[in-house]
Amino acid sequence: MKIHKIYSHLNGEEYLMARRPALWVEIQSVIAKVDGLACKTKKSKEAKKFGATLYSPPALNKEFKDRFEECSPPWKKEEFSYYVCEDERTTRSVQNLPAIEQKRIIEDAGFEALSTSNETDFVKDRVAVEVQFGKYSFVAHDLYVKHLAFFAAGKIDVGVEILPMKSMSREMSSGPTFFEKDLSNILRQGRGIPGVPLVVIGVGP
Template identity: 55%
Template sequence: MKIAETYSHLNGLEFLLVHKPELWEEIQTVIGQVDGKACKTKLSKEKNMKGRLLYSPIEMNRSFNGLLKAKDWMESRVSYWVTKDEKLIRKTLSMPPEKQKKEIEAAGCFPIFSYNQTDFVKDRLAIEVQFGKYAFVAYDLFVKHLAFYIGDKIDVGIEILPMKTLQSQMSSGVAYYDGELYNVIRQGRGVPGVPLVIIGIED
């Protein structure tokens, strides 16, 4: 695979080039090591593509997973407590989890444990490799990366997506770079409030 396009949101790429150039090189190397042809294993059963051999999201994820973990990119979680009271959520938002729970209980409300998980984190960078449905990308960009950034776990979030040219050779409904770039730009320059690098890949 290879990088076809990149989009830097809130100077995410510029941060990598200045502060983490070796990790940016590592990410490019990993993408280059993914054998796209070996991931073309899914025989389509969809009406308009029946019998065509398509790229398998499962195989592509498996390849990225093996390559990134071999370079010590590991899963990480950000835990927190939520409740039904808006003012209480605002008050406890920036607190550590143990203090959040105590504050919620002290206010007479019921604390609910929750967390955000990302598959690949290393040296304050988070990577999400997304070959799933459209909604998953929005969750990555507007919830996961943002939660890790606000929680001071990362400085930049990185989202790897197929270009439309690659997505057109996958099952229907998979998100793609071109469309998600539009969605991010449509929100305005400061939304989401986390530095991002969105990467579009092709074979």
């Protein structure tokens, strides 16, 4: 596959080029190694595309996973747990504290400490990568929840989101997101939102 477009949010690409140049080269190399045509295995049952052979999101995800795990050292999934509660003021006050402290403060305030977690597909040396060939809502969750949560928790410095271009999503089942749409969604929010440096990459065959 190849990179068609790159959008740098809050100097995300510039950060990679200056502080993590080897990782930035590695990400681009992984994309180049992904065999997109080998993932064109899904037979469409939709009326408008009936019988057509389409890109399979599970096959694409596996191909990316295999390529990222081939790196040395490999990129790995990372998860972190934290606590929330029903009270806005208490929730705000504990957001950037260690989980054990969050639990104690919430319970001392008289609320139930509810355990939850966030995880991201690939993390290495404080850079997170999400590969998203799913529906529009999944990208919003990546950009405005996952990457932001890891950044706010001090676990990453920049997030990378890999999306199909519209030219590629046309050859997928109805519903997957595409780079152009999510670029517009980010720009519509204004320069500082989401408040995490990002590199959004549009890929295609």
